[in-house]
Amino acid sequence: IHLSYRPSTSQLFLQTTPSLHITGPAATFARVAAFGPQTERRRVTGFGPTPDAAFFGPTTSFSNPPPPPGADQDPASQTCGLAPPFCTKSRYRSIDGTCNNLERPHWGIPNTPFGRIAPVNYDDGVSAIKTLSKTGRPLPNSRELSLQLFPDLQIIDPVWTLNTQQWGQIVTHDMALSAGEVQAPDFNPPNKELTDCCDDNGRLTFTAQTNPSCAPILIPRNDPVHAPRGTQCMNFVRTGTTRDRGCTPPNIPAEQLTSVTAFMDLSIVYGSSQTQANPIRARQGGRLLTIVRGGREWPPQDPNSTVICETAQSPNEPCYLTGDIRVNQNPQLTTLQVVLMREHNRIADALAQLNPHWNDETIFQEARRIHIAEIQHINYYEYLPILLGFENMVKNKLIYPGAHGYVNDYNPGVDPSILNEHTTAAFRHFHSLIRGYLKLISESRRAIGAVRMSDWFTRPQLLELDNAFDHLVRGLTTQPQDFSDQSFDSEITQFLFKRNNTFGGDLRARDIQRGRDHGLASYITTRAACGLPAPKTFADMLDFISQENVAALQNLYATPEDVDLVVAGSLERNVPGAQAGPTFLCIITEQFYRTRVGDRYFYENGADPDIAFTPSQLDSIRKGASMARLLCDNSDGIQSMQPRAFQQISHTNELVPCASLPAIDLTLWQDARGHF
Ligand code: HEM
Numbered sequence: 001i002h003l004s005y006r007p008s009t010s011q012l013f014l015q016t017t018p019s020l021h022i023t024g025p026a027a028t029f030a031r032v033a034a035f036g037p038q039t040e041r042r043r044v045t046g047f048g049p050t051p052d053a054a055f056f057g058p059t060t061s062f063s064n065p066p067p068p069p070g071a072d073q074d075p076a077s078q079t080c081g082l083a084p085p086f087c088t089k090s091r092y093r094s095i096d097g098t099c100n101n102l103e104r105p106h107w108g109i110p111n112t113p114f115g116r117i118a119p120v121n122y123d124d125g126v127s128a129i130k131t132l133s134k135t136g137r138p139l140p141n142s143r144e145l146s147l148q149l150f151p152d153l154q155i156i157d158p159v160w161t162l163n164t165q166q167w168g169q170i171v172t173h174d175m176a177l178s179a180g181e182v183q184a185p186d187f188n189p190p191n192k193e194l195t196d197c198c199d200d201n202g203r204l205t206f207t208a209q210t211n212p213s214c215a216p217i218l219i220p221r222n223d224p225v226h227a228p229r230g231t232q233c234m235n236f237v238r239t240g241t242t243r244d245r246g247c248t249p250p251n252i253p254a255e256q257l258t259s260v261t262a263f264m265d266l267s268i269v270y271g272s273s274q275t276q277a278n279p280i281r282a283r284q285g286g287r288l289l290t291i292v293r294g295g296r297e298w299p300p301q302d303p304n305s306t307v308i309c310e311t312a313q314s315p316n317e318p319c320y321l322t323g324d325i326r327v328n329q330n331p332q333l334t335t336l337q338v339v340l341m342r343e344h345n346r347i348a349d350a351l352a353q354l355n356p357h358w359n360d361e362t363i364f365q366e367a368r369r370i371h372i373a374e375i376q377h378i379n380y381y382e383y384l385p386i387l388l389g390f391e392n393m394v395k396n397k398l399i400y401p402g403a404h405g406y407v408n409d410y411n412p413g414v415d416p417s418i419l420n421e422h423t424t425a426a427f428r429h430f431h432s433l434i435r436g437y438l439k440l441i442s443e444s445r446r447a448i449g450a451v452r453m454s455d456w457f458t459r460p461q462l463l464e465l466d467n468a469f470d471h472l473v474r475g476l477t478t479q480p481q482d483f484s485d486q487s488f489d490s491e492i493t494q495f496l497f498k499r500n501n502t503f504g505g506d507l508r509a510r511d512i513q514r515g516r517d518h519g520l521a522s523y524i525t526t527r528a529a530c531g532l533p534a535p536k537t538f539a540d541m542l543d544f545i546s547q548e549n550v551a552a553l554q555n556l557y558a559t560p561e562d563v564d565l566v567v568a569g570s571l572e573r574n575v576p577g578a579q580a581g582p583t584f585l586c587i588i589t590e591q592f593y594r595t596r597v598g599d600r601y602f603y604e605n606g607a608d609p610d611i612a613f614t615p616s617q618l619d620s621i622r623k624g625a626s627m628a629r630l631l632c633d634n635s636d637g638i639q640s641m642q643p644r645a646f647q648q649i650s651h652t653n654e655l656v657p658c659a660s661l662p663a664i665d666l667t668l669w670q671d672a673r674g675h676f
Pocket residue numbers: 165166167168169172176177178179181184186329330333422423424427428430431433434492507510511514
């Protein structure tokens with residue numbers, strides 16, 4: 001993990017990157033910064049009274065475990081053999097995130113490992129998937145845990161819309177993609193032969209024995225859905241690691257690699273590499289490439305459509321190409337991706353009007369930069385407070401409400417990499433918010449129909465049928481999301497990617513299995529890493545988990561030390577004002593702190609005048625960026641929206657005409673002085 005963020009690594013980059021050669025005090029700083037999280041001791045502090053007093057106790061500090069012997073000789077393990085990039089200062093972010101951190105140009109880029117706050121936990125200490133209890137017996141089966149602990153209770157959220165749930169998947173896809181997951185159609189194109197550990201009929205294959213990446217989820221004998229049908233397994237392929245790529249010595253634990261930029265930089269729109277970025281640009285007017293059908297703009301067709309959209313009934317059916325391979329996974333996700341693509345082009349068209357002398361590249365980069373700022377603002381000031389609690393965000397310096405002018409909190413010593421605990425455990429808790437049936441809502445906000453999610457996995461054609469696009473957008477902002485609790489919708493626990501079968505996969509079982517695949521530390525160890533009281537017995541867990549759930553855990557696990565983070569984290573009572581328990585809240589808060597202060601291009605940062613927005617531009621982004629306006633501006637013909645679009649319509653959040661909603665004033669980007 002961060003083990004090689006050490007002086008040796010730092011010297012490597014400093015020596016091979018002439019433009020960054022630093023001497024004197026700055027060099028000392030670079031060496032210290034090279035220790036990354038080890039020197040950057042960060043404190044997460046709590047808010048308000050809660051059942052878990054300790055979370056609100058003095059501090060939590062994240063320091064990484066000491067590097068194992070030999071780690072110091074291995075600077076390449078961080079970049080997995082990639083040559084350190086040569087950085088020149090640029091007004092714009094690179095597409096792949098390189099050189100965001102000028103001292104650590106590879107921080108936050110694709111094909112680097114996730115970070116961790118707690119030590120690895122593999123069966124063999126270095127890479128084998130966790131299967132064994134401390135007692136030596138097998139751990140409880142992932143599917144069994146899903147069935148026993150995460151039923152479909154359909155308890156709906158009284159305040160927040162489905163848009164809150166769905167935007168979460170957008171935020172996630174911007175930040176992480178566990179690499180080498182080749183089984184699901186939503187990820188890299190599958191190489192079926194190599195990765196079919198369990199075939200389409202639910203039978204274990206020969207590959208399951210020959211491919212060490214196979215870790216199929218076995219169907220328990222008492223499975224009410226799959227056992228009667230004779231299903232043996234669900235496919236599961238392990239995530240690619242530093243060891244798979246041969247860039248870690250045998251005594252260093254494997255770390256999973258990510259495929260996208262860690263930065264909140266709309267890599268889902270613009271791609272995480274030049275190879276992804278090139279085919280989606282129009283190379284004209286700074287626009288993204290679109291196809292016009294039915295008088296509306298849609299993303300271009302994925303050349304690999306028969307693989308990516310495998311449920312499509314003909315190769316001519318729409319299957320979109322965007323910056324993210326998962327775009328076609330479910331209709332609501334695709335809806336928001338189309339909104340974002342159109343928003344780029346809307347901004348680009350306005351800039352082109354205002355600045356006829358700008359070329360394609362300038363318009364593209366300026367539009368991208370404004371778009372990213374807008375989404376960062378929505379994420380930090382409108383979306384995240386719903387999940388993390390406003391007070392918590394203020395106290396932990398994730399937001400500065402009421403700030404005028406810049407917030408110069410960029411810290412080059414903070415590694416913006418995504419924490420494994422965040423992407424593999426904590427943020428997946430919000431799979432609990434998913435609703436299986438998506439309402440289609442008219443302009444007068446009446447339900448005119450509903451679609452079943454599992455009928456439309458990897459089939460984005462739905463968006464273009466009978467004006468469904470607007471109906472889906474209004475559905476997102478009208479239908480309540482599911483409550484944040486231990487209930488997971490059966491559309492994702494019994495029917496995930498079911499294709500033409502009656503039943504399908506189980507996302508919760510996959511979350512649990514993935515946690516073991518990634519060698520996540522146990523629930524107890526992770527609590528300790530967060531500075532929360534670590535239960536020693538099952539009874540100790542009663543302080544933050546209900547009696548029924550503790551009893552169920554005790555029934556399933558041989559010892560408290562075996563309890564998975566993914567499992568017990570989702571059983572903790574929510575912290576008041578937040579949508580997760582103390583452990584997940586700690587992890588997610590830490591993540592979004594790093595994502596903010598580890599991003600040199602964060603929109604509120606004004607330290608570098610070549611990068612910063614002008615104070616009036618920043619002011620306009622703060623006043624004009626909103627989820628409501630974003631949806632209004634980029635739907636086909638929606639006329640009205642409630643101002644707080646993550647929140648249900650109510651007498652304090654009534655529908656208003658779209659045109660009356662505040663907007664970013666793009667005339668502030670008119671280049672009168674030839675400045676840009
Ligand atoms: C709307 C329907 C959704 C579906 C069908 C879905 C499906 C999936 C699937 C299949 C995976 C990979 C599972 C694995 O094999 O490990 C995944 C990963 C993940 N999902 Fe979801 N998801 C949905 C929504 C969400 C939402 C709303 C959130 C959070 C707010 C979320 C957060 C995550 C995260 C953090 C990961 C791990 C990403 C990575 O590291 O690769 N998902 N999801």
